[in-house]
Amino acid sequence: MLNISLRQMRTLLAIQKHGKISAAARALGLTSPAVTLQLQQLEQDLGCQLFLRTKTGAQPTEVGDIAIQTARRILSELASFEETVQAHKGIAAGTIRLGVVSTGKYFAPRLIAAFTAVHPGISMTLVAANRSEIIQKLHDHDIDVALMGRPPTTFKVHATLFGDHPLVFIASPDHPLVGRLDISREDLAEQKFIVREKGSGTRSSFEFFMSGTPGGLRTTPTEMDSNETIKQAVIAGLGIAFISGHTIEQECLSGKLVLLDVVETPIRRQWFSIRHSSRTSTPALQALDDFLRLRGPSLLPVLSKPYPAALFQSAMTGNAAFPD
CATH class of the missing domain: 1.10.10.10 (Winged helix-like DNA-binding domain superfamily/Winged helix DNA-binding domain)
Structure with a gap:
């Protein structure tokens, strides 16, 4: 022994x-x-x-x-046990180590603030990284819960769906494609693209979406390792980008970025709350799951329309003159 x-x-x-x-x-x-x-x-x-x-x-x-x-597993189980004992004593307390993929950091603070307002006895820590890194942290029990897109398949997890995750194409306001409706993949393939690094879920979705385009991309995409850098590059006119709709709320409201009306977009993915199957659920973790199911969707950013309302109405009546 x-x-x-x-x-x-x-x-x-x-x-x-x-x-x-x-x-x-x-x-x-x-x-x-x-x-x-x-x-x-x-x-x-x-x-x-x-x-x-x-x-x-x-x-x-x-x-x-x-x-x-x-x-890691033993210390994690002991922490869960302590929280459960506190819950049985009537003490609503606990700690949740939350990990989010890079696109999630734009709404995660809002979510944490709303959750801790309802459960003031539960403390939370936050770490943001790309998909590959968050999966590794979840596997290693370095975090309790991950907020991300599709669940990992290399180990068993418990996943809770809590909202839609739209992926969109963006450009600067003076880009030639702005204002056009039903932009095709072929039209996109002619453009200069700015993309996330390998290992990013957004990068994988972009490559899958464009994979069936005849001839592929005409130019080699410029790779950048953060959504913030990509947004600034697009604003500067260096190209267009495929990005999470939940990362561009403020830039769209201020008019610095514009959504492109690309056929078959926004691509609808989902947000999941995920924990390792070997991680015992605690009252704090159950409270977070319940909170995300009930209030998660209302805490996600809302996308604006990719075109002015007047332009859309003109298109419906057949009076619009769109750029070629």
Whole structure:
């Protein structure tokens, strides 16, 4: 029977996170010799080495990786247990580590504010990253809940649908395609595009949407790693972009960006609240699930029309003269 303490588990995770004994010691408020001693005792109890000491830092061995994953699960379960006990005492409390894909950071603060106003005893932390990174954090139990599009398929999860996620094409107000109706993929293929990096869900959706275009894109897209940079590039006239409709609310209202009326868009995806299947639900997590189902849709940004109302009415009566 192994006799591993919670302190040793926390030490193990700190070494993995910070990469060096000295950095882990600072994070834990301990001395380096104390952290080294705890690691040595743990390795002695297990009968195997957990980290390789290299010039670049401590690298987990194969057994070390297993020990790290086990420690994460155990500490996560203990946190869940503590929250459940507090709930049985009538204390509405808990902590939720929330992760969102990059496009979600535009509404996540609004969602957190609304949720904590209803549940003031529940605290939340927020981390935003691209889809690949958020999936990894969810897998590693570094976050409790992820807000993202399609659920991951590489491990089992519990997913709660809480709203639509439109993906749209945008341009600067003086772009030649602005004002046209029913823009085709072929028309788009002639344009200069600014796209997200590989690993982004928006990038994958863009490539899928344009994959059937005869001849493909005429120019190589310019890759940028954030929605903010992409929006500024489009405003500057460097090209058009395919982006989440939930990232452009303010720019559309101010007239800096315009939605393009592209055939078969907006592409409708969904937002999900996702947790690892091995993560035990707590009263706090259940409260968040219930809140998202009931109020999530109302907290998402609303898209404006991609064309002026007068232009649309003229098109319906056959009196409009649209750009070629």
